[in-house]
Amino acid sequence: MLQNYLKIAWRNLRNHKFYSFLNIFGLALGLASCLLITLYVIDELSYDKSFGHAERIYRINADIRFGGADMSLAVAPDPLAFTLKKDYPQIEQVVRLRENGSQLVRRAEAAENLKEEHVVYADSTFFKVFSVPMLMGDAEKALKDPHTVVISETDAAKYFGAENPIGKALIVDNSQTYTVTGVMQDIPAQSHLRDMNMLLSMSSTEESRLGGWGSHNFNTYLLFREGVDPVQFEKNFETVLQKYTAKWLVSFLGASLDEVRKSGSYLRYTLIPLTDIHLHSDRTSEINVNGNIQYVYIFAVVALFLLTIACVNFMNLATARSANRAKEVGVRKALGSERSSLVSQFLTESVMLSFFSLALAVILAYAALPYFNNLAGKQVSFPIQKVWFWAALLLTGGAVGMLAGSYPAFFLSAFKPLKVLKNSVELQGKGGYLRNGLVVFQFVISVMLIVGTGVIYRQLNFIQTKKLGFNKDQMLIVNDAYALNNQVKSFKEQVMRIPNVESATVTSFLPTPSSRTDHTFFPVGQMEQDKGINMQKWAVDYDFVKTMGLQIANGRPFQEEFPSDSAGIVINEAAAKVLGYADPVGKRIFGYEDAALTQKVTYTIIGVVKNFHFESLKKNIGALSLVLYRSNGNVVFKLSGGNVAQTVGQVEQLWKKMAPGQPFSYRFMDEDFNQVYRSEERVGKIFITFAVISIIIGCLGLFGLSAYTAERRTKEIGVRKVLGASVANIVTLLSKEFLRLIIIAIVIGIPISWFGMNQWLNDFAYHVDLAWWMFVAAGALAITIALLTVSFQSIKAALMNPVKSLRSE
Structure with missing residues (x-):
């Protein structure tokens, strides 16, 4: 039975090459876009999860209001880490990091320096908190002594080649000599600690031992013991403030902690999970530029929209062409076919088409991956060696085929054979409302993406052209x-x-x-x-x-x-x-x-x-x-x-x-x-890329529907032309139905896009206003694109010789 379904499915795909191409290519574009965005989202969500016991590591954040300034800091005072470890047994280990910026570094015997971009001071407990494998040296002792350094395997090759670097000297900043005591594995790119290739012992800097409770300079991490609830532990920060910070305030300001708070000032410490830092933290003194969870949500929604648009195209074209297959259904039912077998046949066709699209989507995504990586500033790759990747692809292909083909299958299989064979079934009305609704849905999404792209680029242009109060050019x-x-x-x-x-x-x-x-x-x-x-x-x-x-x-x-x-x-x-x-x-x-x-x-x-x-x-x-x-x-x-x-x-x-x-x-x-503003620029480029793709997919469906409409109304067009209708009259007749749907999509899409972009602009203290003409321009662009798509088929039908269409009557 399955073999018969596959044979019939292949025959239908082959006999209707034009519509098969529209379906396969449109669905492939949606799947390819969804695949690329999914790889991006997976990469963003994987940050810092490669560390052992990552779920028990937390960083201390500080929020300060004092002297007319509000500060949101990713750093804490130097005494806080080890004070907490001493006072609270819930903490297994602590480590502090202090960014030292870029430094000039060379071997002791070398004449020329190399530039090291990301040099960091670290406590000797670094390897007890972060499970970075040590390739050479003893992790327990590597950073204990002053003027010792642990380098990554990349730096080991850069400075020492094939030599064993342990015990050798590096000159930092043309003045300080550090002895290499360890070589660690490169920190994964999916970590907010990425690019840290050189760790200097914290004991090398006097600033780590000043004991100032008011000076916040150290990224501070806590490793909790098993079973400790960090949310409950946060309550202990008030005790720390009362016991230690209050004394410092009295000596510095002559005021108690309560007096400071009564004046409206405050100092608060909170915890953030290690695995949340990359996407949920954008504070002053971050070790690296982090991502943004909002963009992950946006891209995930865009991926879902693109896939939905592609599925909508399939459903639209399948239901629109129901008239062509109505007699086939009627004959099969008259010969004894059950509805379940017809449903199975149509779903088989849908799943086959879905897998063809999936194969093409993988090829398209693989070819576009370098461009996408450049666009997104990523280094994602296809996990072709992972079983879950191929399993997910197969499940996606099957699910998309079943989802996209479900309505057409049940719609077509419901035809009554007697009415179909007598040509008395109302085919247009049965699927018309759904098709119209799906077209509206497609262009609502397109309008939202067009508006989003316009607002982002206008804000970026505002940033580029705003008078900043200083020279930045030349x-x-x-x-x-x-x-x-x-x-x-x-x-x-x-x-x-x-x-x-x-x-x-x-x-x-x-x-x-x-x-x-x-x-x-x-x-x-x-x-x-x-x-x-x-x-x-x-x-x-x-x-x-x-x-x-x-x-x-x-x-x-x-x-x-x-x-x-x-x-x-x-x-x-x-x-x-x-x-x-x-x-x-x-x-x-x-x-x-x-x-x-x-x-x-x-x-x-x-x-x-x-x-x-x-x-x-x-x-x-x-x-x-x-x-x-x-x-x-x-x-x-x-x-x-x-x-x-x-x-x-x-x-x-x-x-x-x-x-x-x-x-x-x-x-x-x-x-x-x-x-x-690189991340905003990338978001703008990604937005416009996928906005164009969504419009292409939507236009493929619209093109197919307009072709079908023109085909269905061929004889009507012939009659109208014989009675004196001009080409313009015919084009208007065939286009106004689609134009009405696009206008409805604009009316729905503009308020949604206004709300979304207003929320995005609120992240900027200085931003453009959402002008009315931006929404009008987006609507006009959507209408223009839709009319150009529909007009091609309308003009083609209007120019057809009416004698040919009427001769078959």
Whole structure:
């Protein structure tokens, strides 16, 4: 019986090549898109799950409101980790990590440095918390001693080749010697700790032992014992605050914890599961740029929509062509076929078509995978060696075939043989409402994707063109200026002689993205806790304001002719507002230079710069201060244009002359700025890609339906033409039914898309407004696409010779 079903199914597919192609290709597009997005979602959901006992590892987050600033931090104070381990037996182990940024590294005997992008300080307990396999060395002792380092297998090959690196020396930052005590396996790419190829022993930095309860600098992880409920454990943080932080507040502010809270300020610690960090955490001082669970949800819904649209196409075309198979059903029933056997036959055809589509979908997805990886910034691959992958594909193919073919099968098999054979069955009415509803559903989704794409790209254009309050174009950043040692000033002056260079500044602090250094300041003589202001403090030189293009709102910038500027400070308008000064110039404030809060420094405000966006546009502009201090992280040059490549070449020649053996590394500030919004840019590109695919799939179905409609009404068209109807009249007649459905889809889709995009824009403190014309444009585009699709078949039918269609009567 099955063999007979397959034979009939193959015959029908072969005899109706046009409709078979539309069904197979449309379904394949939907399946291929769904497959790619599913691989993306699986990759995103797998982060940090490869670590042993990952379900028992949690990170401590800090939420702070103080001095006019709200901070959401992924870091905690340095004493907190081991204090918790000492006081609470529920904790099996703890580890702290501190990001050290990029560093220049070389073997002790080598002449040239290599740039290491992701150097991190780590406690010796790292391998007890994170089950990263140690390939060489003893995990128990590897990071215990000061100035020891554990490197990844990638770094071992990079620095030592085939040699055994254990016991050998690496020079970090051209100044500190570290002994290699271990080689670990590369941390998986699906981890928020990815790219950590070099772990320096935490005991090498004095900042790990200062004991400051107010200085938050360490990513802190807890490994709980079996059976401990982390939600219940969070309640212990209040005890910690009362026992330890309260004492620090009294010594620092002279105020109790309760008094601080009564003023509206607070400090809260919470826990986040390790496996939630990548998708659910976007805090300051994250170790890596994380993903976004909203985008995972969005892509999953898009995948479901695309697959649904493809299934809708199948159902539409199958029910639309029911007239062509009505007599077949009538004859089979008259000859004794039961309805169940007819259902089985039609489902067999549907499943066969589904598997043809699935095979084509796998080919399409495999071919598109490199493009998709580039689009999504991923390295996903087909898990072809996994049994579950092939099992899932087979189940999907069968399920899609059954789902897409279920309604047509029951619809066709329900025909009454007597009425069918007498041509008295109402075929159009039986499936018409469903087909119309499915067409509307398809274009509702298409309209939503079109609107979403438009809003995302308009927001990205807004970000690119918004006046940020600083120069970002033609700004050349030369990295690792500390490699020049005492020649930084000379290097800056010599580069300034190059014709295309307008100005230059030496600093570690840039607005795209910035290095965050939060400090608390008080007006002189007013160290009450409600008088404090929390703001960032950037170390800059005399030329920073000029080079960065900052505007002075009051007072003046730093000037070399004023020696007293070494004790001066420039603040932004946001800081002046929090301080409550109508005229801040000449006012004195003080703060502390160290985490232990022992080195008090007083500054005189000499100027106020206009607010500029030194953080993402997702955040409001906060308080910021500039102080004169040597900070040789980067040398930034403002270029006037001209031959940029030639200018960079001249700068590189000077670098190699003044810093032999040090790698020359540069970037442009607009590239840094764009990197901040890379995820939104990728979402926009993915959106437009799948919006186009959804429209293509929808148009394939619409094309098939319009072809069928024209075929069904051939004789009517012939009569109308004989009676004098023009081509325009015929095209209008055949198009208006579909146009009505598209307008209904627009009316439904626009409010849904407005709500969804309004929610997305709320993530930005600065964003575009949802203008009415954006929705009108989306609707007009949907109508245009639909009319172009339908008009092809309508014009073809209208131009047909009426004699041919009427001769068969």
